[in-house]
Amino acid sequence: MSIHNPEKHGPIVVESAIPKNRQELLKWNGWGYNDSMFIYKDGYVYFSGKRYPIGELRLPHVKEWVIDTLNIDITKPPKTLAVLEESKYPKPNITPENLKNIIDLNISYSTKVMDRVLRAHGQTLHDMFTLRNSVFERIPDIVLWPKCHNDVVKIVNLANEHNIVIIPFGGGTAVSGAVECPNNEQRSIISLDTSQMNRILWLDKANLIVCCESGIIGQDLERELGKLGFTSGHEPDSYEFSSLGGWVATRASGMKKNVYGNIEDLVVHVKMVTANGVLEKNCLVPRLSCGPDFNHIVMGSEGSLGVITEVVIKIRPLPECRKYGSIVFPNFELGVKCMREIAKNRCQPASVRLMDNDQFKFGLILKPEESYSSLIVDGIKKFYITKIKGFDPDQMCVMTLLFEGGEKEVKINERQIYSIASQFKGVPAGEKNGERGYTLTFVIAYIRDLALQYDVVAESFETSVPWDRAVTLVKNVKQTITEECKRIGVSHFMINSRVTQTYDAGCVIYFYLGFNHSNIGDPVTLHHQIETKARDEIIACGGSISHHHGVGKLRRKWYPSTVSNVGVNLYLATKQELDPKNIFATNNLVPSKL
Known part of the structure; x- marks a missing residue:
């Protein structure tokens, strides 16, 4: 497809943040960069490297918190990290004839164990625990790195x-098990790695759209768009490492969706290679009324119907003004009521998130050691909130805000938000706390790696829920988890939550669950058991099985009851039409019946 526009830029060759040999930069058995991690030394916890604001700073509050909450002695030597033992993994299950056919495609490939293992998993607790303690039963037999749409067509054919x-x-x-190989799959498995398909093919300034290959990583996309004065505005927690194609395949949502929209609001056009041909529309228009929108067949398909190769999304000029904020509330319920009022008035800033009291306290333990003057200021703030305003430190919660837009728009939006907050006893808590709360999102994922070294397992899960059931859902889920932990003998655990996104009809709630599994059996099975109880309670309270993490294999148990048996059959009929031989045998959403 071509466009004729004198204001078109492209193609743009992008220097990827993630190299072809991922292990050179990223952990093979954990989250994120090799040089970024929580470590304990000289009596304190630190965060290594300088990629994040807390890098190389002492975190003096972590040690006491982990002792009190999780009953672990962080002063003891951590478990030694596992080394990849190649001999434990099977040799590639691929015939000489098929290997020759693949080589003849003239597309970069590898059958090395490390390359295959790196692409056998996502970022679930099961994945990380398996990498450190065992081996995967099934891994890809070969990895292919196509460089363009036509390469993908050749591979699929x-x-x-x-x-x-x-x-x-x-x-x-992925945190849904979506890329894991089905254990019972006897056929050869290709892992089709899209990382080398990372170009910006063109950018149309007049119509504010951009066409990118699906493998482009979020931070790379934003960097290159920023050079030209634009942004996609799509910023999921994983945007440093996740790809555009992955966002589409999982119906992703970003932290700034209030201004820029979710992925379904951004997508204009998608090209997907299926076993039955290429699925795409024939024009670039803002909306079509010609039957069901096939973009929505692609979005949420989780790799089960084909390979997304190119995506056209909307872009916006870089915002003139970007400003953070924060508000303290006496309790979680008042904070939720404030968010509801903000949503009702449709005046949400780019991002508005509410931490419950437990997560607020958890965030405080990650606060670096600061100067004496900063400690005085914090002390004054604490005195004002707890003494003068009378807030209970064991009940209060914090809302973090990010405003983006024109300077005048941001000022108006700020006045609206703080005015509404005052109706619910909210007290402004400053820009610094807002910025810290927002950026802390990117380092929280690293905590699990440290926890795993001290017999603590942790995972997050999310849901969307109608407004009138939000507070009840949080209360019931926490109670369910507490009761289940006691029943199975888990005595030291944490469960906290936050509201991360708001809509007219409801909101999104994240939960963070972690526990000490010393001497109580298989921690992954126990965690899955606890989370299953929590998910059942979420559904009983009117919540969804997922808001943006997708279904994959982890949540497919609840998929039929979510979409109905007719819905499952409709999906399978689509699968039969696009992939009659079940080439894309991911077993996501529902186990394949083909």
Whole structure:
């Protein structure tokens, strides 16, 4: 497809933040960069490296918190990190004939164990625990790195002809088990890594759209758009490592969706290679009324129907003004009521998030050691909030805000938000706290790696829920988890939550669950058992099985009851039409019946 516009830029070759050999920069058995992690030394916890604001700073409050909450002695030597033992993994299950056919495609490939293992998993607790303590039962037999749409067409055609399975692989950040190989799959499995398909093909300034290959990583996309004065505005927690194609495949949502929209609001056009041909529309228009929108067949398909190769999304000029803020509330319920009022008035800033008291306290333990003057200021703030305003430190919660837009718009929006907050006893808590709360999101994921070294497992899960059930859902889920932990003998655990996104009809709630599993059996099975109880309670309270993490294999148990048996059959009929041989045998959403 071509466009004729004198204000078009492209193609743009992008220097990827994630190299082809991922292990050179990223952990093979954990989250994020090799040089970024929580470590304990000289009596304190630190965060290594300088990629994040808390890098190389002492975190003096962590030690006491982990002792009190999780009953672990962080002063003891941590468990030694596992080394990848190549001999424990099977050799590639691929015939000489099929290997020759793949080589003849003239597309970069690898059958090395490290390359195959790196693409056998996402970022679930099961994935990380397996990498450190065991081996995967099934991994890809070969990795292919296509460089363009036509390369993908060649791969899919070959796989369809010779009955080879393809599992698309993007940034590797899935937390649903979506990229894991089905254990019972006997056919050869190709991991189709889209990381080398990372160009910006063109940018149309007049119509404010951009066409990118699906493998482009979020931070790379934003960097290159920023050079030209634009932004996509799509910023999921994983945007440093996740890909555009992955966002589309999982119906992703970003932290700034209030201004820029979710991925379904951003997508104009998608090109997906299926076993039955290429699925795409024939024009670039803002809206079509010609039957069901096939973009929505692609979005949320989780690699089960084909490979997304190119995506056209909307972009916006870089905002003139960017400003943070924060508000303290006496309790979680008042904070939620404030968020509801903000949503009702449709005056949400780019991002508005509410931490409950437990998560607020958890955030405080990650506060670096600061200067004496900063400690005095913090002391004055604490005195004002707890003494003068009478807030209970064991009940209060914090809302963090990010405003983006024109300076005049931001000022108006600020006045609206703080005025509404005052109706619910909210007290402004400053820009610094807002910025810290927002950026802290990117380092929280690293905590699990440290926890795993001290017999603590942790995971997050999310849901969307109607407004009138939000507070009840949080209360019931926490109670369910507490009761289940006691029943199975888990005595030291944490469960906290936050409201992360708001809509007219409801909101999104994240939960963070972690516990000490010393001497109580298989921690992954126990965690899954606890989370399953929590998910059942979420559904009983009117919540969804997922807001943006997708279904994958982890949550497919609840998929039929969510979409109905008719819905499942409709999906399977689509699968039969696009992939009659089940080449894309991911087993996501529902176990394949083909």
